[in-house]
Amino acid sequence: MTWLNFPLYAIIIIFLWTVGLLLMGLFSNKRVLVRTAYFFILSGIIVLGYYIFNLWMVLERPPMRTLGETRLWYSLFLSFIGFAFYFRWKYLWFLVFSILFAIMFLFLNIIYPENFNKTLMPALLSPWFVPHVIVYIFAYATLGASSLVALKLLLHNNNQKELKEPEDLADNLVYIGFAFLTLGLLFGALWAKEAWGHYWTWDPKETWAFLTWSVYLIYIHLRSKNKISKKTSHWILLIAFIVLLVCWFGVNYLPSASNSVHTYSS
């Protein structure tokens, strides 16, 4: 099991998810079929989890080093969050969005296959590695989900009545995501102290992580007194997500990054 098997697994997962979503969408009043749909979606998540687990075993290191590897976790968490929230609050559209997003990330990995690389530089051999990355990617997935909610609200902002709940959904997602983001940032700082001697050096990756964090910080404070229009707050969530993506993928391409210590991939 390596990246060479990935397309096969990805297709199985995408198939399971698509069938699940179709069943749910088309037969939302037949309980048995909805149950079956749960089964399909959950199976997709489990297959993805199984693939990641095996990759971990084969690589003999946590598969969290390269961008492609982080995208796997992202798909896993996003689909899981979508499913969990559907299970709890029955937002079908939210489930659809998050699964579609998760599928997109799997596709990205098919188009840009990864290095099959067992090696891990010494700085990454640390007990902080796994919690730092897991917490971060979980935050990214939750915050990504909040932006999906914002997008949905921006697209359908005329029927105001039924929208109260998704508002809270977005805020809750941001709260959870932001708490994880803060933990990721702090774990990163503690790790950096052990590995590089200082907890914060304004390395480009750190700078962009800080920027991402601040935009969500602004959102939380703006929302805490409900002083801004809903539309503005949704736009902030979309912008925040763009900053997040720059932090995750884009930093490597910025001029300021030419001396970054956080070099992803090879």
Added chain:
Amino acid sequence: MGRKRQIWTGSWEYKEGLVINLSLFTIGVFLEYFTSGGGVLSLMQYPFNLYFLGALIIALFVLWFAFRNTAFTQWLGSIPGAISAISLFLFMGLIMGFTLQTHETEPTFLHNIGFTHISSSWPYMFSILLLLLSLGITCLKNLIPLNRKRLGFTISHLGLFIVIASANFGGTQLQRLEMRLQEGRIVTYATNKSDNQVYNLPFAIKLKDFILEEYNPKLTIVNNNTGELMHGNGKNIVIIDSSMECSMMDYHIKVEEYIESSAKAGSKYYFNNESGSSPAALLSVILNDTAKVVGWISCGSYNKPYESLKLDSLYSLVMLFPEPKLFVSEIQIFNQSGEITNAKLEVNKPFEYDDFKIYQLNYDSNLGKWSDVSIIELIYDPWLPYVYFGILLMILGAFYMLWRGATKKNV
């Protein structure tokens, strides 16, 4: 929001925030410009950093106890004040995010207005001050008198205040000293990388042994004419070991023999453990089901040539240099009263001694595994406990947020 409010009347909000931010930024840039990009660090040296921090804390208490009802204090502790302060800081982050930050002092325009060294510049310092004022008032507001309902957020705010204050005011006392050790020698001095000053240490360090463990080397295909590696995004890179068998492009490759440390004699490689010996492998390669090539390859070392295996007119197999897995320095520290301390330095595992934390930093990468040089770093960071305390509070705050975030908001 109703009718328009005149600026500077009633309670301040975003308009005032914008003006305050712009003024702080402009004044900061001018100060930077008039000192030719000198920054603030020279002003913040010990003990002045303590005086400034003390002044800030006194100012906070004065604002809170004597001027609580002024528009300024109220604004600092309000959401618009917080957002303004965070925005200014975020703006500093944006500048850093887009311009290369360096230690160089070449008098370019960007240097002169502080943009190349934001984190030690005047505008940054002003934004830190505003942030600390806002955070500080917010903390005081919820602590005196104590607001139990908001304790969770107050912990976050207080933690952040402590982190930012100690990182920025205490950060100037941070010292990073680099030390170059050579096996068997005793060294008593270290170099400060930021100003290249040499310091004599109150103790001496001797490198007993430097050990580098490597991963097995990797095998890949190279284009004979262009020298380009045909790694095919990782499809054509494999780690060699004695039982490896794989296919790359149209070739089927089998490792017949693998020697981790070897030297060449005649046309063959034999086990050898002298300085400069390198990994080597005997490969047999089947091309297109017909032809077969057998031969040795090796990545060579600082004093041995590499050897590749030619497959056909287009491609050859090469062995890449092994990547380091772990490097460790075994050192002895001698202090002035004659005590000897043995220690092991490893990446991610610094060793605490005296007021210093000692880090494994580097080695002579030309010699790789055969390096007898180890570069270590001694870090003196007296404010670290405060930063950690702040971080601890923020972690608690984040857990509180997780717990509360999932419940419905009390709008």
